[in-house]
Amino acid sequence: MKKLMIIAGILLIGLLTACTEEDQSNEEEQERVAPVEIAEATEGDLVVESSLFGRTAPNSMTPIMLQNPGEIDVLEVEDGDMVEEDDLIATILTPAGKQNVYAAKDGKIVNLEAEEGAMVSNSDPLAMIADMDTMKLQFNVTADMLSHIEKGDTFTAIINGTEYEAEVSKVGQMPNDTGLYAVEASVDNEEGDIVTGVVAQMNVPVSRVENTILVPTAAIVDESDETFVYIVTDDQAVKTTVTIKETQSEQTAIEGDIAEGDQIVVNGQLLLSDGTKVDIIEESGE
Template sequence: MKSKHPGRKAALAALLALSLIITACTESTASDDLETAEAVTPVKVAVVEQGTLTMRNEIIGITKPNKSVDVYPKMAGELAELYVSRGDYIEAGAKLGAIDTENLRVQIQQGEAALAQAQTQLKNAQLGLEQAKSNHERKILTEPNAETDETNHGEDASAASENGAAAEETQTADVSSHGEESLAEAEELPAESQPQAVNRVDLELQNIKLQLEQARTNLERMENLYAEGLISQQQYEQAVNAVRQTEIAYQQVLLAMQDENSAFAVQQAEIGVELAQIQVNQAQLNLNQARKQLADAAITAPISGQVVAVNADPGELVSMQMPLVTIISTNPIIVTADVNVRQLMLLQGLEEVEVEIPDLGRTYTARVTYLSPIANTGGFYTIEAELENPDDEIRAGMVSKIILDQSLVENSLIVPTTAIIERSDGAIVYVVRDERAVRVNVEILEQQTDKTAVAGELSPGDQVVTTGQMTLSDDQRVRIIDGEAQNH
């Protein structure tokens, strides 16, 4: 059935369509205005902290062994054995090498034979002394009977007694004064013995006196050389023994001037024992010296560590002037660095420091062992610290960093440095409160790359904007992204 008013229906439809278009446009314009008025800026935030702002100081240093020892042979000779190679780890006392000892062993055998011979001579001299003493005692016992003999016999006994007393006086005098007093002593002898004594002085005494002076001069020269370390103890003692032997020989010449009586025989026997004892001592000294050289032929390690250099092969000649091996000890290992005056002040009183080894990517705790009290030529002070290194993980020559945290501001408000906006009228930060950015003026107390100490109307726990703050204005609506505040 057709409508009675088709034109009217069309007009109504057109009017409805126009109304819908107008309504839609009006709603769109209202929506745009609302969004412009309530724009929300996404931001990232961090929490304000209360604490101490520190500065990280990195002092570049290097690692080195705690010990480095060059091992020298104690005697020159052919290297017969070598027991180590470069890179070997050894313990203190380990054998490094040995020098050929064939000649030394022959010298020891000869020294043992010489000592045995000297000891035999000493025993014979001691037996001769006992016999001389026994004869002297028998003579003393028979002297009272001799007093009843004829007068000339008594005079002879008196002269013998005087000669014996003179001999005893000569023996007990200081040996070193015999050279100056020999002629006077000869003149004091009985008249009948003076010609013989003078002949002795002319022939024997002057000769032995010259020998004694030469021996003493040589001893004085040896003493100076020994004091300077230019001769061995054995050479020095040989010079001492030479003087002593010459003094004894000099004393024997003086005693020989006396009458041949029992007291003189005892004195000669005692001197013989003393000479024999000197020979024993000298033989023992020579033997000990040979045995010491045999012991010195073995070259041993004075410390535990790693062999880093070997300077000879078996069969080569070695000397006391060139090290055979070099040993280093790296447990503990030493970290050394030069510091300026400011860093020196930070290190004063510290017993431990943190040390970073970049090549290993690890940080260790080191014990400070040395802090130089004076500056070097460059104006820096040396610090040394030691690290335990049982596995030899840290090698000598590695670059190290000594880490020092310096306190700049204590008990202050700490914010991330990125949160601060510096303007001509001062520094500000934006704090998020009730989903809005609130501008807060702050005073910068101390600033570092990551964190800054400030003063202002902030409280610990406040959220300051660290990302997006450059487009904010005061009281602008914000939305925190990443779900929560970032604690830098």
């Protein structure tokens, strides 16, 4: 009889201990607070852009031609010099006498390889004058992309990290050997910051989602075929299922039980589950 009472007492103590530990675990779970960063949901239009990549080139290239072949007596410029219209470029000794060669327009001297004393022909240019005040951006695009571009359109171009306004000056109507279409745009380069042959990126809008709820793309969580965000309500994370309408890098257009001004978690989602207490440590834009 005593043994039974002892065994019963041990079981009771074990049960009470287990209940106490479970209560403590639940209490600790309820008291856990996750640090998060948030941003507000907004309402507006989302413009989806596609980026084209090409190269810069002078707006025009004007050849410097000689009337007669001969020997360079005096060369007034070097490759890379800037000249103005009617500047003296060179004096050539020809069978017909001395010939002065002048710049036909403003620009930069390029492709000048001859030196004083060298014999030069009148069949090939002595050099070229490149118009660098305006630069061409040259792209090759697909037929689908061509449908979004018209001559005279203006788009944002990025060259060496700087944004420029680019105006489309040429839209090819026939594909080249690769099946792509040539597109050219021009940007102002009066400051001379753009050089020839560098990569240019031009962003072309291809679609627009109007009057939609926008959230930072960083807030979107994809898990087990479910897409959701966490809304902060009364210092708690509320898991909210959403449907993505369109995404453009930093912003995503969504549908769901979300309104303009709702606080959306953009950092710290991995620590959350529905109902987790949160501590807002930073709000995006502050």
